[in-house]
Amino acid sequence: MAVCVPKGYLMAGVHCRIKRALRNEDLALVMSETPAVAAGVYTLNIVCAAPVTLDRSRTPSDRIRAVAICSGVANACTGEQGLRDAEEMARLAAAACGAEADQALVLSTGMIGVHLPMDKVAQGISAAAVKLGRSETSLVAAARGMLTTDTIHKLAGRTVTIAGHEIQITGMAKGAAMMGPNMATMLGLILTDAALTPERAQNALGAATEESFNCMSVDGHMSTNDTTLLLANGAAGGEPLEGDDLAAFQTALDEVCVDLAKAIAGDGEGATHLITIEVGGCADRQSALQIAKTVANSPLVKTALYGADPNWGRIVSAAGYAGVPFNPNGVTLRLNGFLLYEKGSPVEFDGQAVSASIRDNRDTLIQLEFSEGTAGRRFWTADLTAEYVRLNADYHT
């Protein structure tokens, strides 16, 4: 089974009443039985949360034993007290796993500007420590512990045999909203029993993030807490991967991260469509990304797809203000495979058929082709719905 707990890890998810909802898990604890290599990528937001500051100072590492995650409170914009709380949360997690205080990392998500309820966090970590396990139930409970307004938990995995060792890569993530591109990423935790050096783990995670979480947005609002961690404890056996073996690992890691990124975009707050934007024919990959991201973040494009409306002018015009020079007479657009705009001119098409293809499928594909070169990029986003507005107008109160 591709989604399972990699060798050498134990985990649990519990409800300790940080979130008001009665039954939802809001705290997860992940333990590595041996010191693991750990890498992290973090938000680029100047206003970053205390857990980001703490984890950033502790990664890359070769001795991490525990990760504690809580949802409901982000521990962001909380000043000096916030940093002390993050350190205490890490200390409690490490102690629960029989490790030293600085061998733990922490992740938090939820309300900004609220202090962590440390008594509940302490109770939660104690309760989770007793329940640590390797079953699918434990895995799902841990994945649920990081959710906020997500409607489903997000897990992805790959089992690959590299250099004679069966290696497992399993990732969990949360998304929903405050999801912006050009960030380090949202909350994600990827566990592997592969053997990696800290430097290679950091490079592998950075490369995978670039093509997955950084090619995804829900509302373009970069969070204060975005973090993805990669733990590699080497329990699969063998020496740290290098060369072709490392490349094979990278491919599997990329796939796990893309699966999670698509799961996050498809479960964007209020989303009814997972929109994939493929941009091709650009002078360079950065240009293709910039155009794809600009289309993805246009409220007019996102509402049109919510309305199953093949309003292609919104897509072409969004590309036009991406800040990337291109020949407007070289632009071709396809929507769910239907040709709508070719070399800068409108094309006759069956509007009813295109509209039906949008309405009847959760997956929507926008393909924009330019005439500047051969570089391309993929990007994922969600549509903008009345439910997104309702959720975010009502979230606080």
Add this chain to the structure above:
Amino acid sequence: MAVCVPKGYLMAGVHCRIKRALRNEDLALVMSETPAVAAGVYTLNIVCAAPVTLDRSRTPSDRIRAVAICSGVANACTGEQGLRDAEEMARLAAAACGAEADQALVLSTGMIGVHLPMDKVAQGISAAAVKLGRSETSLVAAARGMLTTDTIHKLAGRTVTIAGHEIQITGMAKGAAMMGPNMATMLGLILTDAALTPERAQNALGAATEESFNCMSVDGHMSTNDTTLLLANGAAGGEPLEGDDLAAFQTALDEVCVDLAKAIAGDGEGATHLITIEVGGCADRQSALQIAKTVANSPLVKTALYGADPNWGRIVSAAGYAGVPFNPNGVTLRLNGFLLYEKGSPVEFDGQAVSASIRDNRDTLIQLEFSEGTAGRRFWTADLTAEYVRLNADYHT
């Protein structure tokens, strides 16, 4: 009266069935009795509409006699045919005003990718030519002729005495959506009977736009058609303004443009709040603008205000990803005058009172103060509502 037709102009608005709605004006004709100086600022979108291409080639000018405006069809993404249609529309407008073909400018707004119905445009221009007048009725009808989903027409004016001459400046504009910052602007037409040279008219319009229409957004989607024109026919008398007289004119022109920009933001599609964002304490004005614009375009900020929710973390975190370096411990935030966040730390505040102040007022004021310097900027936007989503999911079909 500050909003009236300046000396030497005649205008009319008619319904010629470009728009499906039965009674709404969809064509306006504005005539200057003598050749007027004309300046224009235009969209920066690479995919720009045919009227933009035409007007850009004809401004600045010292001999414009007519402006024809139609709504319902944008004449954008329409290829060579679109440019021929724009030229024909200008020729018809010029002929109706007894002028030469190249003495007219055109503005269009509405559906992208649809060709202008030239028979209706021709009928509309003929019908408008017969009704040209200077009354308030004529002015309002012309202002209505450029509207799309706007709920009200937008007019602003100032009467100022400069160098012994009474000068009138009257502007009309349309907004509603596909409103993005860093554009040349939306549709706007500003008429004055002041005497200006073409170069000074262009500079005056550019300066006024920079502090008004370019400091305003509804949804951040830059249009293919954004245009503001300034016509100055000198009918007030006197030599072209210069020095202190020109500065006095600039002040009045700035006020007219700010009035129109605020009217557009406040009438954004589905809007229930006009949000003013004041950013201060920045190293330079560009940094302040960049922060204000990033806050203005965050869907999370916009939905929070729609929900009357003092969710200040969204505002502070949006500032953090604006791409402008700042000290996070030097940030202070006020919302409708209430202090919510001071020098990087949360402040105790009466959430009910702040929420009530948002709910009970259409005007909302966000004040963000940084500690990097003394530069500041104002920006206007609308909230993001379920009605915006409904309007834009249903617009095409």
